[in-house]
Amino acid sequence: MITFSDRQLSIPKLMRPVYLVTAGQSKFDRAFPGKRTEELCIDALTQAAEMIDMTPAELKSYIHTCYYGHFADHFGDQLLGEAVIHDRLGLDPLGNCGVKTGGATGGTTLWEGVKAVASGYSDCVLCMGWERMDEVPTDEGNFLISCAADKDWESPLGHIYTGYYAVMAQKYWKVFGKEEDSFRRTLAEISVKHHGYARMNPYAHGPMKITVEDVLNSPVVAHPLRALDCCLMSVGASCGILCDEETAMKLAKNAPHKPLRIWVTAGSHTLRPADRRDMEIPLLPNETKDQYKDLGKKFPGGERYPGFTGFLAARMAAYYAYNQVGIKDPTEDLDVIELHDAFTISDVQTYEDIGLRPYGCGRDYVESGDCYHTSPKTGKPGKLPSNISGGLIGCMHSVGATGIMQVFEIACHLWNRWAEVHGDEKRWKAFGRQKPADWTDLQVKGAKRGLAISHAGVGSHVTATILMNPENLIKKDA
Amino acid sequence: MSMIGQVHVKNNQYKIKGDFHHFTPNTPIRNADDAWKLMGVTNPRDMTYMHSYGGEALFFESLSQGRLMATRCDNPKCETKGSIYQPFRIHCPDCLAKMTPIDMTNIAKKTAKVHTFMVCERSGAFNILDKPIKFINIEFDGVCTILMSYLSVGEPKMGMRVVPIFQTLDPTYTILDLAWVPDGTEADQLPKGFSF
Numbered sequence: 295m296i297t298f299s300d301r302q303l304s305i306p307k308l309m310r311p312v313y314l315v316t317a318g319q320s321k322f323d324r325a326f327p328g329k330r331t332e333e334l335c336i337d338a339l340t341q342a343a344e345m346i347d348m349t350p351a352e353l354k355s356y357i358h359t360c361y362y363g364h365f366a367d368h369f370g371d372q373l374l375g376e377a378v379i380h381d382r383l384g385l386d387p388l389g390n391c392g393v394k395t396g397g398a399t400g401g402t403t404l405w406e407g408v409k410a411v412a413s414g415y416s417d418c419v420l421c422m423g424w425e426r427m428d429e430v431p432t433d434e435g436n437f438l439i440s441c442a443a444d445k446d447w448e449s450p451l452g453h454i455y456t457g458y459y460a461v462m463a464q465k466y467w468k469v470f471g472k473e474e475d476s477f478r479r480t481l482a483e484i485s486v487k488h489h490g491y492a493r494m495n496p497y498a499h500g501p502m503k504i505t506v507e508d509v510l511n512s513p514v515v516a517h518p519l520r521a522l523d524c525c526l527m528s529v530g531a532s533c534g535i536l537c538d539e540e541t542a543m544k545l546a547k548n549a550p551h552k553p554l555r556i557w558v559t560a561g562s563h564t565l566r567p568a569d570r571r572d573m574e575i576p577l578l579p580n581e582t583k584d585q586y587k588d589l590g591k592k593f594p595g596g597e598r599y600p601g602f603t604g605f606l607a608a609r610m611a612a613y614y615a616y617n618q619v620g621i622k623d624p625t626e627d628l629d630v631i632e633l634h635d636a637f638t639i640s641d642v643q644t645y646e647d648i649g650l651r652p653y654g655c656g657r658d659y660v661e662s663g664d665c666y667h668t669s670p671k672t673g674k675p676g677k678l679p680s681n682i683s684g685g686l687i688g689c690m691h692s693v694g695a696t697g698i699m700q701v702f703e704i705a706c707h708l709w710n711r712w713a714e715v716h717g718d719e720k721r722w723k724a725f726g727r728q729k730p731a732d733w734t735d736l737q738v739k740g741a742k743r744g745l746a747i748s749h750a751g752v753g754s755h756v757t758a759t760i761l762m763n764p765e766n767l768i769k770k771d772a
Numbered sequence: 773m774s775m776i777g778q779v780h781v782k783n784n785q786y787k788i789k790g791d792f793h794h795f796t797p798n799t800p801i802r803n804a805d806d807a808w809k810l811m812g813v814t815n816p817r818d819m820t821y822m823h824s825y826g827g828e829a830l831f832f833e834s835l836s837q838g839r840l841m842a843t844r845c846d847n848p849k850c851e852t853k854g855s856i857y858q859p860f861r862i863h864c865p866d867c868l869a870k871m872t873p874i875d876m877t878n879i880a881k882k883t884a885k886v887h888t889f890m891v892c893e894r895s896g897a898f899n900i901l902d903k904p905i906k907f908i909n910i911e912f913d914g915v916c917t918i919l920m921s922y923l924s925v926g927e928p929k930m931g932m933r934v935v936p937i938f939q940t941l942d943p944t945y946t947i948l949d950l951a952w953v954p955d956g957t958e959a960d961q962l963p964k965g966f967s968f
């Protein structure tokens with residue numbers, strides 16, 4: 295049993311409020327044989343400028359510090375790729391810094407940016423993320439991804455990251471899913487939902503109109519997971535601009551939207567799941583000490599925490615975030631969320647880690663219809679829609695960009711600009727994509743607060759980003 | 773012609789012999805849809821690294837000798853004193869004291885159980901395990917962590933008792949020298965080079 299000190303569990307506090315003023319992103323795809331990474335980054339920054347009716351040059355004149363999220367140097371075969379992008383964006387001689395925390399790189403890049411503004415070091419920060427995963431074929435790509443596992447103890451075992459990850463999925467499937475067909479179908483529903491939402495998103499790399507049966511009939515990757523349960527491997531870039539209050543208001547003077555308050559927190563857990571020792575479940579504000587007393591009885595095999603079924607890093611990120619901004623119950627206090635759906639089953643695991651449902655009951659978030667924009671069962675709006683972008687399964691997983699894409703998407707809802715950004719015929723055409731005849735406006739009506747979870751592999755790093763309309767804060771001094 | 777790169781240590785310095793890289797010329801990438809215009813180039817590369825096991829060297833050497841080593845924190849001032857770690861960990865995660873290596877081969881033979889598993893149909897480049905790969909995570913009595921490895925005979929199940937086997941003939945001196953088989957497996961069923 296391991297424990298943590300009160301000092302380690304203390305709630306973070308920003309020294310001054312931080313705002314997300316604008317954001318942008320490139321098209322996402324499996325490969326861009328005709329574009330260099332810098333061209334994608336320039337697409338993202340140009341959109342961020344356009345979102346606030348500015349030219350890129352005007353926006354750039356405000357930027358003081360840059361954080362660049364880019365995970366896998368060996369994929370792009372370029373060390374200090376951040377310096378290349380920084381130069382091509384014409385941002386020298388400003389200070390810049392590369393950030394890498396696996397799949398959570400995008401979220402961590404925002405974490406760094408928020409701290410730079412909150413501390414007073416900078417009034418305006420660029421957070422840009424990207425990944426170049428198309429410079430090697432799939433087998434070699436699997437090898438490169440497996441290098442993110444422990445090189446002596448894990449990677450030599452097949453050089454296949456899915457294998458190190460899916461043992462956790464298997465444990466969850468057995469203990470909390472009880473290997474039920476009904477649970478398998480719920481997982482398939484997540485894939486149908488995310489590929490389906492991606493159809494309305496011109497940026498998305500994996501739009502598909504599919505059924506639960508299609509998911510259940512797709513090839514087995516690692517039982518019980520099938521090809522359509524897994525996220526995409528994408529190329530693309532996304533960015534956000536973070537400012538203090540005064541600069542935010544100046545930048546957004548002529549913009550069609552108001553800056554949003556932003557907070558980012560982070561948690562971690564051992565790179566090797568093997569090293570995870572038993573501990574008590576750290577509680578979120580909507581949980582009680584007693585509620586997990588009989589977890590092992592209700593779910594035999596579920597007595598060990600986090601064992602191979604929970605992501606402690608996600609739990610810790612949520613713990614810090616909810617307490618920092620005053621969230622008492624995420625399903626009540628939030629309006630729209632984006633989660634890191636690397637696999638359908640890890641999406642369900644995350645529902646529990648971040649307190650959307652108690653441990654063991656994650657599937658209910660889908661089965662209740664709460665996770666939908668519009669519940670297919672009732673035709674009514676879902677209580678807390680998730681992954682309307684299509685997520686990692688339907689939209690993209692361009693590692694360093696993913697956590698920032700999620701925040702861009704949440705911001706579009708909070709700015710009430712989702713339809714304008716995603717429905718624009720010109721954008722569909724520019725990306726060489728066909729806008730579907732049944733294109734649907736997925737704006738979450740009246741959304742004021744959102745959350746994005748950015749997650750690395752087996753849960754070594756997780757960040758929680760919270761966005762709020764400044765008029766709808768829960769805790770005034772957060 | 774060329775010779776595989778080899779290394780030994782003398783006077784605390786690496787002494788190298790042979791080729792540590794192999795040269796392959798690059799080739800252009802052209803667009804078949806647009807008059808074969810140039811779009812990029814290939815960048816072949818094949819390079820050998822020198823990697824130190826440091827304080828874990830004992831663990832990997834022991835596998836080749838048929839022994840599974842773990843470590844235990846014996847620092848009397850440590851809150852988690854007496855905890856046994858597998859994966860073999862050089863320093864205690866709590867007090868950072870250097871831990872004591874212990875031979876846990878018998879604990880493994882008597883108590884190893886599959887905590888979870890995954891049968892994986894895919895692999896990455898440079899994989900040398902047979903597919904599908906049966907990943908298993910193994911729990912042991914009295915050990916506070918759960919080791920990841922693979923099952924080389926039979927089908928994995930949660931809770932199933934397994935025993936370690938070691939590649940003592942032509943070892944690779946990597947984690948692949950350790951594998952597991954269901955308790956009760958006969959010696960003649962083991963893969964080539966492995967023994968109990």
Ligand SMILES: [Zn+2]
Nearest residue numbers: 845850864867
């Ligand atoms: Zn100790």
